[in-house]
Amino acid sequence: MSTQLADQIRRLIEVDGPISVAAYMAHCLGDPQHGYYATRDPFGPAGDFVTAPEVSQMFGEIVGAWLVHAWDLAGAPSPVCLVELGPGRGTLMADILRVAARHPDLAAALSVHLVETSPVLRAKQASTLAGQGYRADWHGCFAEVSAGPLLLVANEFFDALPIRQFVRVGGRWRERVVGLDGAGRLVFGLGPGLVDHGADAEEGAIMEVSPAGEALAADIAGRILAEGGAALIIDYGYTRGGLGATLQAVRSHAFADPLADPGDADLTAHVDFAALAASAAKAGAAVHGPITQGEFLVPLGLVERAGRLGGAADEVTREAIRAAVERLAGPEQMGKLFKVLAITRPGVTPPPFGPKI
Ligand code: SAH
Numbered sequence: 001m002s003t004q005l006a007d008q009i010r011r012l013i014e015v016d017g018p019i020s021v022a023a024y025m026a027h028c029l030g031d032p033q034h035g036y037y038a039t040r041d042p043f044g045p046a047g048d049f050v051t052a053p054e055v056s057q058m059f060g061e062i063v064g065a066w067l068v069h070a071w072d073l074a075g076a077p078s079p080v081c082l083v084e085l086g087p088g089r090g091t092l093m094a095d096i097l098r099v100a101a102r103h104p105d106l107a108a109a110l111s112v113h114l115v116e117t118s119p120v121l122r123a124k125q126a127s128t129l130a131g132q133g134y135r136a137d138w139h140g141c142f143a144e145v146s147a148g149p150l151l152l153v154a155n156e157f158f159d160a161l162p163i164r165q166f167v168r169v170g171g172r173w174r175e176r177v178v179g180l181d182g183a184g185r186l187v188f189g190l191g192p193g194l195v196d197h198g199a200d201a202e203e204g205a206i207m208e209v210s211p212a213g214e215a216l217a218a219d220i221a222g223r224i225l226a227e228g229g230a231a232l233i234i235d236y237g238y239t240r241g242g243l244g245a246t247l248q249a250v251r252s253h254a255f256a257d258p259l260a261d262p263g264d265a266d267l268t269a270h271v272d273f274a275a276l277a278a279s280a281a282k283a284g285a286a287v288h289g290p291i292t293q294g295e296f297l298v299p300l301g302l303v304e305r306a307g308r309l310g311g312a313a314d315e316v317t318r319e320a321i322r323a324a325v326e327r328l329a330g331p332e333q334m335g336k337l338f339k340v341l342a343i344t345r346p347g348v349t350p351p352p353f354g355p356k357i
Contacts, residue, residue, distance in 0.1 A: 060095020
């Protein structure tokens with residue numbers, strides 16, 4: 001509770017009263033001065049967490065190959081906006097562009113769009129993508145991306161969008177809020193408003209909803225429906241909506257208290273893929289999956305790609321490649337917890353979605 005952001009949030013609560021969990025998340029992650037992403041590059045062994053594109057280039061290469069195929073299935077629209085939401089260090093986009101360069105028609109048709117709020121990470125992305133031969137445009141939100149058909153990817157982006165939590169108390173749902181205790185420490189509490197969400201549950205149960213995530217899924221779906229293209233959403237989360245609190249803070253590769261040190265720990269929630277899928281489907285798009293990251297990467301050639309990469313390499317490198325395959329697709333690692341959801345126009349089913357052959 002010693003961060004500058006903690007003082008700022010405390011003052012806000014003293015003046016306005018307790019804030020929703022969503023507002024708390026938005027402050028912690030997005031505050032332009034002290035927010036988590038605004039102030040650092042959190043990735044890698046020395047940072048707080050490691051994402052799939054940072055584990056191995058194989059991840060981005062397979063995502064790139066999927067996007068090339070999805071573009072073909074969409075009728076090879078030209079021009080097309082290649083969009084990434086929350087590109088981190090720019091590693092995934094760099095790997096995708098290397099694959100796209102082998103498809104001259106697509107390479108000539110695409111323009112690069114990065115949706116990123118953090119100035120630190122925008123600078124990092126610019127340096128990663130320098131020399132790739134594309135001009136990149138940065139946007140503060142998806143709605144700002146210029147019109148036209150879309151090839152969109154979002155890896156570990158939706159988990160950073162603010163969620164609201166509701167607690168079942170006395171047969172009603174009440175919003176969970178962040179307030180102050182007698183000593184001025186941030187604590188969870190219950191909002192005064194009784195919000196009826198319909199669903200029944202046991203006393204004390206917690207329900208999470210992500211209005212921002214659902215709205216964004218609907219926007220992406222609407223855009224694809226109107227202008228064509230495809231989207232791939234990858235994140236940790238659950239396939240079927242359910243109850244339970246998944247809000248979590250991670251700092252230096254370990255779980256932390258979400259209310260301690262606001263702005264200095266990553267704050268995320270597991271993604272409710274059922275809700276995203278329902279939202280995109282309601283907008284009229286075709287929704288594929290979610291399937292697990294392992295079910296996505298392995299049929300698309302992860303093991304074969306690893307074999308080719310390791311073929312001419314020394315034993316140490318080969319072992320590192322084997323470990324990366326396990327990390328990305330192994331059921332105990334990212335292979336099962338991470339899910340992949342695709343959105344297209346109705347009438348196309350890009351592999352490996354759809355019936356198994
Ligand atoms: N996709 C990357 C990084 C994931 S971390 C990877 O896989 O390595 C989340 C990314 O989303 C960061 O780049 C962060 O700055 C960005 N981000 C988080 N919330 C955002 C928001 N509301 N709008 C735009 N970018 C956001």
